[in-house]
Amino acid sequence: MRRLLLLSAFALLLAFRAPAAEQTVDLATGEWPPYVSQQLPAQGAFTEIVREAFRRAGYRVQLTFQSWPQTEWLTKTGKAAAAFPYRPTPERERDFDFSAPLMRANSYLFYHKPHLPHPPQQFKSLDELRGYRIAIQLGYWYIPMFQQHRLNTLLTPDEVNALRQLQLGHMDLVPMVLERGLYLIHNSMPEHEKEFGYISTPMDKDTPLGLMFSRNYPQAERIREDFGRALAQMEKDGSLKAIYQRHFPEATPPR
Template sequence: MGRLLVRCCPLVWLTLMAFAEAQSLQLAGDRWPPYVDTTLPGDGLATAIVRSALSRAGYSTEFSQVPWARAVRGVAEGRYDVLVTVWYNEERNGFGQHSSGYLTNRILFWRKQGSAIEFNRDLSALKDYPIAVSRGYAYSPAFVSAKNLLKVPVRNFAMAAEMLVVGRVALALEDERVGRQVLSQSPRPMQDQVEPLDTPLAEPDLRILVSLKRPDHDAIIRGFDKAIASMRADGTLQALLGQRPARPAPAP
């Protein structure tokens, strides 16, 4: 009996180690404050939400902040299990599985304070206005395909805001939270001189992408989606967004 236990222990240990490894996920994302940023609490808003949901689903996580191209390639190759911030993209279905949306991005036009420019979902009405767009940013398909718009490529929204203030462009495009984050760290005059328009260009859902190299990718997605639904129901998601405190869990 003693010999049997000794022989069984290594097998049990290896089984437990394999299970622990299966329950651990390597997360990746590129710097995109306030959503992903290792200098912010929880490594950013999106990272904190994703970690919380995956923890609720029974997974431990480790996060790596890497450039976007490296993060995408790493998920495709299986070096990372989860990309924490993606919009739905059919091409990525070849190497990853998308979750349902866990957050909504409001992509807004921004203008100089006092400008009379408005946006009522008619892109053709903006054809005479130079619009600052960040290089490599995926805006709405309608905007990307519009050939009659004056799109001015810029490095980032901070640069776009400066150009708005001095009149080099009439509009800029940026996610609402990102724009407010950038302006909050800008000199006070700029904060007071740049404002968003009310009507969004687009409101894509933010999702995670799980590598198809994970044999349990479907289970991870199902667990994540279920956890996000429960976080919405009990107020945890709203609390992470700073909207209201979470309700205490009901007594067993």
């Protein structure tokens, strides 16, 4: 009887010492290379940071790629704990909670060096760009700003088409997030990569990109807090910056 009691006590002690099983967390995202893509190593820099932070927090990530409207719907209805990458806006903050930024994005004006050998490297106001032809895409954040400053714009189907318009000399400038612009040039026209540059004056201040958390997912607040602590640890020990620089060695300054 005594031996049975000792064995039972030993088994109970082992149970308390056994590590807790990882909890699965459901996340949603979409294609936005080079930040997130099923075709990229580690599915992109943003995805690698997200997975590492959740791993440190004791979670296993279950990730689904969807269209961006579907991604937002899954998160709002509580079928996903969070979606990424998203920038906080007043409209979104009415329905979601946001993590601290994983990255900060800036948009720059790209140009084709042979057709614009002397671009305006520094400008204090967009009014100074009225003499340039600027390619834009429907729905982007900068359109109202360009309209306010009465810039000469032309709608193009997508950013790759806009870059080709630069190369042909049909347009002078195209606004793009820095890392995305460099990625598209490298992948869509690698033989002409050195022909492109970007104006050093950013069009916007650092835009935070983070996780957009559901308010309807089970234990969403605890998951968000666990993720936040792990992310802060990654920033403190330098691993957040290291992942960024490994994916974007050519992007300066690093964010």
